[in-house]
Amino acid sequence: MEKTLRGACIIGQSGGPTAVINASAYGVIRTALDAECITKVYGAAHGIKGVLNDRLYIMDEEDPYELELLKNTPSSELGSVRYKIADPDKDDKDFKRILEIFKKYDVRYFFYNGGNDSMDTCEKISRYLDRIGYECRVIGVPKTIDNDLYGTDHCPGFGSAAKYIATSCMEVSKDARVYDTGMITVIEIMGRHAGWLAGSAALASFCGSGPDLIYLPEVDFDYEKFCSEVADLYKKQGNVLIAVSEGIHDANGKFISEYGSSLAKEKDAFGHSQLGGLAVQLADELKRRTGAKVRGIELSLLQRCGAHLASKTDLDEAVLAGKAAVEAAVAGETGKMVAFERKTVNGNYSCETKLLPLKSVANLEKKVPLEWIAKSGNNVTQEFIDYALPLIQGQPERVYENSLPRYARLKKVLAK
Amino acid sequence: MEKTLRGACIIGQSGGPTAVINASAYGVIRTALDAECITKVYGAAHGIKGVLNDRLYIMDEEDPYELELLKNTPSSELGSVRYKIADPDKDDKDFKRILEIFKKYDVRYFFYNGGNDSMDTCEKISRYLDRIGYECRVIGVPKTIDNDLYGTDHCPGFGSAAKYIATSCMEVSKDARVYDTGMITVIEIMGRHAGWLAGSAALASFCGSGPDLIYLPEVDFDYEKFCSEVADLYKKQGNVLIAVSEGIHDANGKFISEYGSSLAKEKDAFGHSQLGGLAVQLADELKRRTGAKVRGIELSLLQRCGAHLASKTDLDEAVLAGKAAVEAAVAGETGKMVAFERKTVNGNYSCETKLLPLKSVANLEKKVPLEWIAKSGNNVTQEFIDYALPLIQGQPERVYENSLPRYARLKKVLAK
Numbered sequence: 001m002e003k004t005l006r007g008a009c010i011i012g013q014s015g016g017p018t019a020v021i022n023a024s025a026y027g028v029i030r031t032a033l034d035a036e037c038i039t040k041v042y043g044a045a046h047g048i049k050g051v052l053n054d055r056l057y058i059m060d061e062e063d064p065y066e067l068e069l070l071k072n073t074p075s076s077e078l079g080s081v082r083y084k085i086a087d088p089d090k091d092d093k094d095f096k097r098i099l100e101i102f103k104k105y106d107v108r109y110f111f112y113n114g115g116n117d118s119m120d121t122c123e124k125i126s127r128y129l130d131r132i133g134y135e136c137r138v139i140g141v142p143k144t145i146d147n148d149l150y151g152t153d154h155c156p157g158f159g160s161a162a163k164y165i166a167t168s169c170m171e172v173s174k175d176a177r178v179y180d181t182g183m184i185t186v187i188e189i190m191g192r193h194a195g196w197l198a199g200s201a202a203l204a205s206f207c208g209s210g211p212d213l214i215y216l217p218e219v220d221f222d223y224e225k226f227c228s229e230v231a232d233l234y235k236k237q238g239n240v241l242i243a244v245s246e247g248i249h250d251a252n253g254k255f256i257s258e259y260g261s262s263l264a265k266e267k268d269a270f271g272h273s274q275l276g277g278l279a280v281q282l283a284d285e286l287k288r289r290t291g292a293k294v295r296g297i298e299l300s301l302l303q304r305c306g307a308h309l310a311s312k313t314d315l316d317e318a319v320l321a322g323k324a325a326v327e328a329a330v331a332g333e334t335g336k337m338v339a340f341e342r343k344t345v346n347g348n349y350s351c352e353t354k355l356l357p358l359k360s361v362a363n364l365e366k367k368v369p370l371e372w373i374a375k376s377g378n379n380v381t382q383e384f385i386d387y388a389l390p391l392i393q394g395q396p397e398r399v400y401e402n403s404l405p406r407y408a409r410l411k412k413v414l415a416k
Numbered sequence: 417m418e419k420t421l422r423g424a425c426i427i428g429q430s431g432g433p434t435a436v437i438n439a440s441a442y443g444v445i446r447t448a449l450d451a452e453c454i455t456k457v458y459g460a461a462h463g464i465k466g467v468l469n470d471r472l473y474i475m476d477e478e479d480p481y482e483l484e485l486l487k488n489t490p491s492s493e494l495g496s497v498r499y500k501i502a503d504p505d506k507d508d509k510d511f512k513r514i515l516e517i518f519k520k521y522d523v524r525y526f527f528y529n530g531g532n533d534s535m536d537t538c539e540k541i542s543r544y545l546d547r548i549g550y551e552c553r554v555i556g557v558p559k560t561i562d563n564d565l566y567g568t569d570h571c572p573g574f575g576s577a578a579k580y581i582a583t584s585c586m587e588v589s590k591d592a593r594v595y596d597t598g599m600i601t602v603i604e605i606m607g608r609h610a611g612w613l614a615g616s617a618a619l620a621s622f623c624g625s626g627p628d629l630i631y632l633p634e635v636d637f638d639y640e641k642f643c644s645e646v647a648d649l650y651k652k653q654g655n656v657l658i659a660v661s662e663g664i665h666d667a668n669g670k671f672i673s674e675y676g677s678s679l680a681k682e683k684d685a686f687g688h689s690q691l692g693g694l695a696v697q698l699a700d701e702l703k704r705r706t707g708a709k710v711r712g713i714e715l716s717l718l719q720r721c722g723a724h725l726a727s728k729t730d731l732d733e734a735v736l737a738g739k740a741a742v743e744a745a746v747a748g749e750t751g752k753m754v755a756f757e758r759k760t761v762n763g764n765y766s767c768e769t770k771l772l773p774l775k776s777v778a779n780l781e782k783k784v785p786l787e788w789i790a791k792s793g794n795n796v797t798q799e800f801i802d803y804a805l806p807l808i809q810g811q812p813e814r815v816y817e818n819s820l821p822r823y824a825r826l827k828k829v830l831a832k
Contacts (some may be wrong), residue, residue: 017594046596075590082595166820167724174491174823175721178433179498180462185717207820277696300713301601305591308583309724311819393819403727403809404582404623407590 005135006037007108010051012044013076014114014121018157019164019307020318021113021143022070022077022408027322028111028141029059029067035330038109042415047081047112048121051101052094056415069408071315072399074307077408085121088128095128102136105415109137109329113322115144115155116363119337123358126335137329140337140358141321145304147196150364151356152339156321157304159314159391162200164306165189166392168299169204169211173241181293182238184230184286188279188298191245193217195368197303198245199380203392206385212240213378217247218368221256229378231290246278257281308405312394317351324353337361349390421551422453423524426467428460429492430530430537434573435580435723436734437529437559438486438493438824443738444527444557445475445483451746454525458831463497463528464537467517468510472831485824487731488815490723493824501537504544511544521831524552525745529738531560532779535753539774542751553745556753556774557737561720563612566780567772568755572737573720575730575807578616580722581605582808584715585620585627589657597709598654600646600702604695604714607661609633610783613719614661615796619808622801628656633663634784635793637672645794647706662694673697724821728810733767740769753777765806
């Protein structure tokens with residue numbers, strides 16, 4: 001049996017925020033507060049930067065009700081960070097500082113909630129502490145709307161973003177088809193390298209009202225083919241709705257967002273960077289070619305912070321991931337990331353946690369399988385729908401004040 | 417007592433769609449189907465164009481449950497139109513055609529759901545039919561997210577759009593302040609001439625997490641003042657969130673969206689129209705001046721079709737407006753628009769309908785009172801909050817399928 005390890009814990013949030021990353025923080029904090037061997041629970045202000053800068057919030061001081069409201073609160077309430085930590089074998093300056101802080105607060109548990117890069121940070125800290133013989137259990141908690149983490153069936157954050165995207169596409173589809181005078185609408189969706197989010201727009205069409213064409217970064221984007229596909233459909237049905245991933249690129253790997261439209265290209269000749277996003281540029285080019293009325297819509301930050309449209313499944317699983325991380329650490333695990341395994345029980349979706357070595361997930365990217373992309377290259381297949389649909393199910397209970405969301409109000413008392 | 421008028425009715429939807437315009441259609445259709453003197457209920461395909469083109473859907477053929485789902489369905493389900501009808505005293509071609517169709521289907525009730533321009537259409541039809549002595553009762557049903565209709569306390573559609581804007585601003589506010597590296601975010605909100613929608617962003621700040629600065633079109637926009645206000649705040653607090661109405665303009669009445677940023681201005685010199693919206697342009701200029709990381713977000717169509725965030729108050733009132741229109745017409749009224757009167761009962765908000773002559777509302781615009789705008793010109797006052805807050809209250813019951821909205825699926829059987 002694993003010996004009990006007594007000491008404090010730190011939870012840090014890292015990378016782009018999501019609608020449910022605070023739900024994972026809640027899972028970690030609540031479980032850690034309830035764990036007998038965990039003597040104190042600290043939240044790092046802005047992830048690893050909070051450790052390096054000795055800025056730790058004492059979670060034990062928070063009102064339990066406010067902590068519970070973290071499930072209602074989008075974005076990273078403790079603050080996030082994008083900080084690439086060195087390899088401890090080459091430069092251990094940051095790690096020495098981390099050790100100093102860990103010793104100061106007797107930190108024996110470290111939970112880091114993030115995507116690929118954060119798992120890399122997590123792995124390096126784990127490796128360093130192990131090497132110098134400081135006993136500390138390090139567990140990664142997955143998070144990313146991009147759903148591109150390796151080794152896990154899906155990631156907390158994806159289901160809610162997918163639900164936001166699908167719902168918004170349904171609504172825009174209704175709006176953009178309201179006149180009989182014709183219109184081409186381009187919706188730009190996040191996902192620089194993987195098309196999970198753009199593909200989720202297909203859930204809207206599956207439910208009766210969504211994009212006609214969807215372009216993912218897994219397939220090289222052919223500008224001429226795209227324009228003729230849209231023009232044909234415009235001629236045929238008058239209204240066309242298109243969803244594109246921000247990460248679509250040509251066969252040479254050049255992002256289409258860097259092309260600009262023909263106008264932007266002319267401007268580029270004067271050495272200026274272009275204005276407007278991909279959606280506006282594609283819409284502009286389609287207007288030039290078809291004469292249609294066009295509109296470019298970028299879902300922007302809204303898609304990753306749309307907590308009011310969170311999936312209950314996603315939110316519950318986000319809490320579960322945090323809880324599982326603490327339970328695993330208390331049980332003696334370290335150097336692992338919590339991952340999800342999909343089970344089908346009596347034909348119904350269910351999800352269990354498992355542990356993966358941090359080393360096996362850090363810095364890898366999981367893309368949409370090519371066989372889940374339609375042969376036409378402009379849509380996803382039923383397999384994609386079957387994969388994504390269970391992840392957006394259910395409406396979580398929401399707490400309102402004045403009929404607007406009531407977010408957690410933490411005291412954030414700094415440890416000294 | 418008014419004599420009973422037997423005959424068919426037509427309901428048409430016009431202008432920009434909203435989250436609850438179909439709820440008003442439901443109010444009209446359901447009440448008309450239940451009214452003994454109304455022999456048939458037609459929905460005009462694309463508003464007045466559907467009348468001119470003899471494209472009328474038979475609402476009696478629809479499944480009652482699907483009709484009820486109109487309350488769950490954003491945008492104009494019958495199709496909308498932007499068509500400026502002539503003055504019947506100058507050119508009666510369209511009106512002769514309308515009369516022909518009205519006679520063909522024995523139409524004695526005409527309900528038109530829209531904003532300023534639609535009330536103008538409504539008034540002209542009413543005037544023409546009255547002049548030539550064809551008995552038909554014409555009632556306008558108000559609708560506009562812009563909330564700029566004259567003579568009514570507020571308009572159906574505004575409360576839901578305001579709620580979408582406030583909720584989205586709360587979420588973006590959480591997201592945009594997540595890093596400690598500083599960011600300036602500009603959110604562009606609809607409203608070409610009136611700042612009701614942009615002002616609604618203040619509801620987010622009132623609830624604890626929203627824009628720092630809000631600019632309405634009621635106040636001349638001073639570009640230099642704006643830039644220095646933002647720069648000062650950025651220096652002070654690192655993160656700044658700004659909401660601007662798309663309609664902000666300088667003292668000469670020129671829209672700021674036509675300025676472009678300094679880059680766009682250079683491009684204009686080559687005679688090209690600019691790319692990107694106001695938010696991107698302002699963000700770009702703020703980046704140039706402050707060196708900050710910036711992001712421009714346009715809420716675009718999402719704010720007017722965001723039915724999933726509809727206000728229950730707004731939705732109920734939208735149904736009420738449709739119902740009141742039919743009841744008034746059946747009771748003998750014509751040439752009127754349904755309007756709202758705000759009552760305070762035991763300190764609580766309540767709303768009653770009244771009737772206004774179409775002539776008194778057509779083509780007029782109601783703006784935000786200057787005394788509801790902060791002296792600084794970059795925010796609204798508590799009076800604005802007190803006005804808007806009751807209108808966003810309550811979450812309507814929503815119907816889901818696969819956890820996504822279940823919209824009405826109408827048969828749309830064409831009358832012959």
